Amino acid sequence: MHEFSIAMDIVDIATSYSRKEKANVVKEVEIEVGQLSGVVVEALEFSLEAAVKGTMLENARMNLIFIPGKARCTNCAQEYETDTVYMPCPACQTGAPDIFQGRELRVKSLIID
Amino acid sequence: MCDSCGCGQPGKEPTILKPGEHPHHHTHTHDGVEHSHDHDHDGHHHHTHDHDHRQYRKVEIEQDVLGKNNLLAERNRGYFEAKNILALNLVSSPGSGKTSLLERTIREQGKNLSFFIIEGDQQTMNDANRIKEAGAPVVQVNTGEGCHLDADMVNKAVKKLEVKDGSILMIENVGNLICPAMFDLGESSRVVIMSVTEGEDKPLKYPYMFQTSNLCIINKTDLLPYLDFDLGQAREYAQQVNPKLEFIELSVKTGEGMDQWYDWFKQAATPPQV
Numbered sequence: 001m002h003e004f005s006i007a008m009d010i011v012d013i014a015t016s017y018s019r020k021e022k023a024n025v026v027k028e029v030e031i032e033v034g035q036l037s038g039v040v041v042e043a044l045e046f047s048l049e050a051a052v053k054g055t056m057l058e059n060a061r062m063n064l065i066f067i068p069g070k071a072r073c074t075n076c077a078q079e080y081e082t083d084t085v086y087m088p089c090p091a092c093q094t095g096a097p098d099i100f101q102g103r104e105l106r107v108k109s110l111i112i113d
Numbered sequence: 114m115c116d117s118c119g120c121g122q123p124g125k126e127p128t129i130l131k132p133g134e135h136p137h138h139h140t141h142t143h144d145g146v147e148h149s150h151d152h153d154h155d156g157h158h159h160h161t162h163d164h165d166h167r168q169y170r171k172v173e174i175e176q177d178v179l180g181k182n183n184l185l186a187e188r189n190r191g192y193f194e195a196k197n198i199l200a201l202n203l204v205s206s207p208g209s210g211k212t213s214l215l216e217r218t219i220r221e222q223g224k225n226l227s228f229f230i231i232e233g234d235q236q237t238m239n240d241a242n243r244i245k246e247a248g249a250p251v252v253q254v255n256t257g258e259g260c261h262l263d264a265d266m267v268n269k270a271v272k273k274l275e276v277k278d279g280s281i282l283m284i285e286n287v288g289n290l291i292c293p294a295m296f297d298l299g300e301s302s303r304v305v306i307m308s309v310t311e312g313e314d315k316p317l318k319y320p321y322m323f324q325t326s327n328l329c330i331i332n333k334t335d336l337l338p339y340l341d342f343d344l345g346q347a348r349e350y351a352q353q354v355n356p357k358l359e360f361i362e363l364s365v366k367t368g369e370g371m372d373q374w375y376d377w378f379k380q381a382a383t384p385p386q387v
Contacts, residue, residue, distance in 0.1 A: 002260055002292035006178055013176045027169050031178075038295045038321050085320050086354040096356055105178045113167040 003039055006105070007047035011055055013107045018056060023112035026060040030111075034104035035069040036085050069102030128255045129270050132238060132245040182296055185264035189271070189299025193282070199382040200282040202300035204322055206315075207288030209308040210332040212240045213365045214374075215283055219247040222375055226382075227280035231270045233262040233287045240285065250274060261292040264299055281382055290319035302381060308333040309342040316351035323354045328361065328377060335364040 014029045033041055041064055048062045069082045073089035074096045080089065082102075088095045128136045177183070193200045203211050212232075219228050230251040232240040241253035252270045254262060267284060276282050284300065286293045305326040307315050310333060316323040323329065329351055331344065344362065351358050361377060363370025 002295055005259065005261075005263070006295075009178050009181065012181075013174070013178065017172065017174050017176070021172055025167060027167075038291075085324055086317075088353075095353060107174055107176045107178060109171050109173045109175075111169050111171050113169045 001043060001047070003043040004047040004051070006039055007044060007051035010048065010107055011051045011057055014057055014060075014110060015055055017107075017110060018112055021110075021112055023056075023110070025113045026057050026110060027113070028061045028063050028111040029057060030063045030065060030108040032065045032067055032104045032106045032108050034067045034102040035083060036099055036102035037105040039105060041066060065108070067102055067104050069099065071097035071099050074098050127257055127259060127266055128253075129266070129273055130238065130241070130253050130255075131273070132241045132251065132253070179295065179297075182264050185268060186297035186299040189264055189268055190301075191299075192271070193299060193301060196276070196278045198276055198278070198280055198282050199302075199378065200284065200298070200300045201378065201381075202284050202286060202293075202298050202303045203306060204286045204290070204293050204303060204326070205288060205306035205308075206290050206311065209288070209306045209311070210365050211285050211288070211306055212243055214306065214330070214332065215249075215285060216243060216247040217365050217368070217371065218283075218374070219244065219249045221371065223248050226379075227277055229274050229276045229280055229282045231262075231267060231274065231282070231284045233266075233285055235259070235287060256287060260287055260289050261296050262286050262298060263296045267298045281378060290315070290322045294319075294321035294325055302327040304328045304330060306330045306332055307347070309336055309340055309344070313343050313347040314350055316347070316354045320354045323351050323358065326355065326358060328359045330374065331360065331362045332365055334362050334369060335367045 010029070010031060014026065018026050033039055033044065045062065045064060052058050052060065070079060071082045071087065072079050073092060073094060075094040076089060076092040078089050078091040082097060085099060086095065087097060089097065130136060205211050215230060228249040230244045230249050232244060232251060232253045233256060234240055234253065235256055235258070237255070238253050241251045244251040252273050254266050254270050256262065256266070262284065271282070284298060303326040305322055307329065309331060331347065337344070348360055361370060361373045363374055365371070
């Protein structure tokens, strides 16, 4: 369950930025989670609930934004959606996709006062 | 990177010990999260209950969650490069034979090469004791509730080990094909080990690990006559996930194929001619 340590890192990042911005209240943390990031969204949600306890994020809304996986075929340049890191190109059936979207795992923004 | 990976409970930080050492029971109450709330109580208590009058603003921060680990991993990598240390991150499911592979490697190659070992497990000093017995300096990292090593643990373990210039550092990760895939340790190469008692489709089930590895060792080949394991199929699946993956088939038990493994890391340890 690496999601728990990921959740702890998210809490670290969000609290240190909130402090830097001299925030009193954190209303929302926006987190981008790519389909191919290696993180299970439900497990991350569950872990975040526990990880925020006793921090200034305790009452903040955790807004998880799911980003679907997209690849470009290295053979014919066809772009396609994929839910694995190795799905062959549907047009030319060649392997070796270049994943250009879906690996994101980012704290995108904070809504603070 | 949090030291108390996966737990968040006091007293469950990872421990880094040499065989024979005992953990000190510190009474830190870190829970992996810093609690330095900056209340400015300078005499006045403004209990003005202004919940509905807050002026919220959005701050774009765009921070990679693994950024801190990746940064520290690069520091480790730079240190290894400068000291001409070949650092290998050995990953696999539990029971594929990582520790046995290391034991045999140390016994057969330890006279000519200098090995240093970091053992990662949730609990126990068992593996470190086995490695010490085989004859290499070792530290055991117990991750507590954690499921993987991270760059910070390796950084601390390397300092404790006092790894010598020009040596080979083998980092045996926690037996787990999922979590360690995401955490760069600063290794020179990642070696994934599977054994023929597992399914051929491991690479498809755990593609992240196989995609991020440089070498795939298929162990326990001495058992092939008793199993339905299809080596060709396993390689095909692994190559589907990672076309650049190299393979070595071996049996730690009989020693068959071990020379290929020795040649591989000796080759990798040779610094490129400048």
